[in-house]
Amino acid sequence: MSEAEARPSNFIRQIIDKDLADGTHTSVHTRFPPEPNGYLHIGHAKSICLNFGIAQDYQGQCNLRFDDTNPEKEDIEYVESIKNDVHWLGFEWAGEICYSSNYFDKLYGFAIELINKGLAYVEELSPEQIREYRGTLKEPGKHSPYRERSVEENLELFEKMRSGGFEEGKACLRAKIDMASPFMVMRDPVLYRVRFADHHQTGDKWCIYPMYDFTHCISDALEGITHSICTLEFQDNRRLYDWVLENITIDCRPRQYEFSRLNLEYTVMSKRKLNQLVTDKLVSGWDDPRMPTISGLRRRGFTAASIREFCKRIGVTKQENMIEFGSLESCIRDDLNDNAPRAMAVLDPVKIVIENFDAGKVENLSVANHPNKPEMGTREVPFTREVWIEREDFREEANKKYKRLVLGKEVRLRGSYVIKAERVEKDAEGNITTIFCSYDADTLGKNPEDGRKVKGVIHWVSAEKGLSAEIRLYDRLFTVPNPAAADDFTAVINPESLVIKQGVVEPSLAEAKPEAGYQFERTGYFCVDNKESTESKLVFNRTVGLRDTWAKISAS
Ligand code: ATP
Ligand code: MG
Secondary structure, eight states, rough: OHHHHHHHOOOOHHHHHHHTTTTTTSEEEEEEEOOOOSBBBHHHHHHHHHHHHHHHHHOOEEEEEEOOOGGOOOHHHHHHHHHHHHHTTOOOOOOOEEEEGGGHHHHHHHHHHHTTTEEEEESSHHHHHHHHHHHSSOOOOOOOOTTTHHHHHHHHHEEEEEETTTTTTEEEEEEETTTTOSGGSSSOEEEEEEEEOOOTTTTTSSEEEEEHHHHHHHHHHTOSSEEEEEGGGGTTEEEEEEHHHSSSSSSSEEEEEEEEEOOOOSSSHHHHHHHHHHHHTTTSSSOOTTTHHHHHHHHHHHOOHOOOHHHHHHHHSOOOOOOOOOHHHHHHHHHHHHHHHHHOEEEEEEEETTTTSSTTOOEEEEEESSTTGGOOOEEEEEEEEEEEEEEGGGEEETTTTSSEBBOOOOOEEETOOOOEEEEEOOOTTTOEEEEEEEEETOOOTTTTTTTTOOEEEEEEEEETEEEEEEEEEEESSSSOOOOGSSSGGGGBBBEEEOOOOOEEGGGGGGGGGTEEEEETTTTTEEEEEETOOSSSSSEEEEEOOOOOOOSSSSSO
């Protein structure tokens, strides 16, 4: 496949192709403009892959710009996490990081320009009155009594706002556009409001802060952005975007294009809701492996490549839609199926004693790390007299469909010998505590000579050499596909979204690096927790289950 074929095509790329072909632009400059009021989520990844992906494919540039005009909600912790996540996803921003707050002086100058042109005025109606005067979709708005102030008076009052002479809510700067516009955003939108809040970048320099609609278009123009790509809810705001740029003196003229945001089943994507999950301690943090955040998915074991692949598969359109959770899962499963080494872990152990195997003897078996990729090598797996198997892999009695260990029958231990269950020992409650077996020493890597057919293969871990590990089984965070539609989304949290098991893993996993992904044979894909796993306490997170059930896995 040629590089051009590998590129995604979408309506935005078609616009860019046309702009480059007809000379509207000679190069492409995009930006990703998060507000640092939360961690990035998989929806942001869609926007990141789009904006940075375009810059990459067209040899252009993409800025990372913090859209930081709401100091009360923002925090430097979020700034740092966002930078980290963008890098981890595999993208590099052009030059220095940008902040809208870098432009506060210039924005202030442009506001004065609008006042001088008679296109902005200082409003002294209360926020409630402003809302009332704005009208509705069916009714035009009313003019504020302060709308016709003179330029001089407006300049003076705006300066008074800037120098702290107005309390919050007592004055704001509005654009003078059209109170009867069918687009509510054009009904004299607020450009500046008073906020006595310290800003994470500008400290206490300002007590007035520009609004998103005023800031965004000017920031784009100041940075030389050619294509300003945002989500569909800003479609109407495009009128205001264009109005501001047409009415100030600035020589760059970016255009805004909108695409539909990503909605993913069984999750919520609004930062307000994600914040609530964190604040109310319904999850362990922004990077809880059940969160749809980039850091949560990463901790869950998603690779950056799998997230980029997901963004490629869902595409970019103007259609609102809801993506199945399974399509995200299939991206990571495909990646790990190809690339993750195999290992053995027992999540719910029951002990096997192989009575005809010498106590104290350790036989190091060489086992392939990947069934189809010999280049991934082999590892040593110690086989001993006592091993763990899954409790559910043994039954005292079972019909022929049960291809695991049954009393009096044989099964193969993966990568090892055929064993036969001879008898069991139980505790006072009747729970099996130990299964006594024998092994056939002539079955390593081959079938029994006498033609006995042993179909079942189960995984196991040496009891003497295995390592205990905490295994966290993660599942979807919500029980319904669209939790945001529930009256209270916290009421539909899946109580089974985290189940913790005390398991055992093969000793080679002592060397496993944080975030390294493995396929635990027959069990699923797991990774080493990047936060809480230590040498003395291994912690593995389930990334995703296996597509195939254990029954379909062929004998090794
Ligand atoms: P929220 O509504 O959850 O607070 P937001 O849109 O306000 O999210 P921003 O930090 O402003 O979050 O988003 C930065 C960029 O990411 C914006 O261009 C926005 O359009 C885009 N974005 C946010 N959510 C999604 C999504 N679900 N799908 C695609 N793009 C998104
Ligand atoms: Mg936003």
